[in-house]
Amino acid sequence: MIDLYALTSPNVQKIYIMLEETKLPYKEHFVDVWKGEQYNPDFIKINPNSKIPTIVDHEGPGGKPYAVFESGAILLYLAEKTGKFLPKDMAKKYEALQWLMFQLSGVGPMFGQFTHFKLFAPKDSAYSMSRYQTEVKRLYEVMEKRLAQSPYLGGDEYTIADIATFPWTRNHDMQGVNWEDHPNLARWSKAIDERSAVKAALAKIAVIKSNRDTATDDQKDRFFNRGRYARA
Ligand SMILES: N[C@@H](CCC(=O)N[C@@H](CS)C(=O)NCC(=O)O)C(=O)O
Secondary structure: OEEEEEOOOHHHHHHHHHHHHHOOOEEEEEOOOOOOHHHOHHHHHHOOOOOOOEEEEOOOHHHOOEEEEOHHHHHHHHHHHHOOOOOOOHHHHHHHHHHHHHHHHHHHHHHHHHHHHHHHOOOOOHHHHHHHHHHHHHHHHHHHHHHHHOOEOOEOOOOHHHHHHHHHHOOOOOOOOOHHHOHHHHHHHHHHHOOHHHHHHHHHHHOOOOOOOOOOHHHHHHHOOOHHHOOO
């Protein structure tokens, strides 16, 4: 049994999809980051960085419980545990890993900053908005070109590179990117969206309740490292 510490964000969605795809039994534990629950001492014991997703595999290496944080590390752990969604052939494996790293170091952080400045920052952040909008569009262009040459981001097969990236592209309209101008991304996104494991994961996520829309100003300040939580 795997304990999944989760809520609804794209990094968490990756792990729901991987768990549904691999059919590993798992139990959800909600950590409402909009209430500051990521700072609970018991949670910090399994993730010193106070972020979700995090898992505890009760049948880990040596048959002992094993905690893993960082969505990329969790995907790699589950791929190795099950032998699924990461090719064994070295060239194919590293093709997939390049695109996994592209998501972890590019798409995730840049799309995340874009979302922050678009939805949550003061409206006078024109410089930041322009910087992140430009980078988001550039990253979509890189993915569109890749998918014109390859069925999936990581190569011929559906891998953890696709599982990692798909959740971040679900908000492409909000990100100022339409699928009419990105036909290969549209084809790729539809193929993933139609997988039964992905449908099952997204259905579970759709009913999760969070404090996001009711967070107090102080809870938002804590989440965004601002106000009395800012460090000069
Ligand atoms: N690099 C991490 C990022 C995880 C992350 O930023 N999670 C957010 C989900 S909203 C979180 O826990 N935020 C709480 C916080 O930053 O305090 C990963 O890929 O797992």
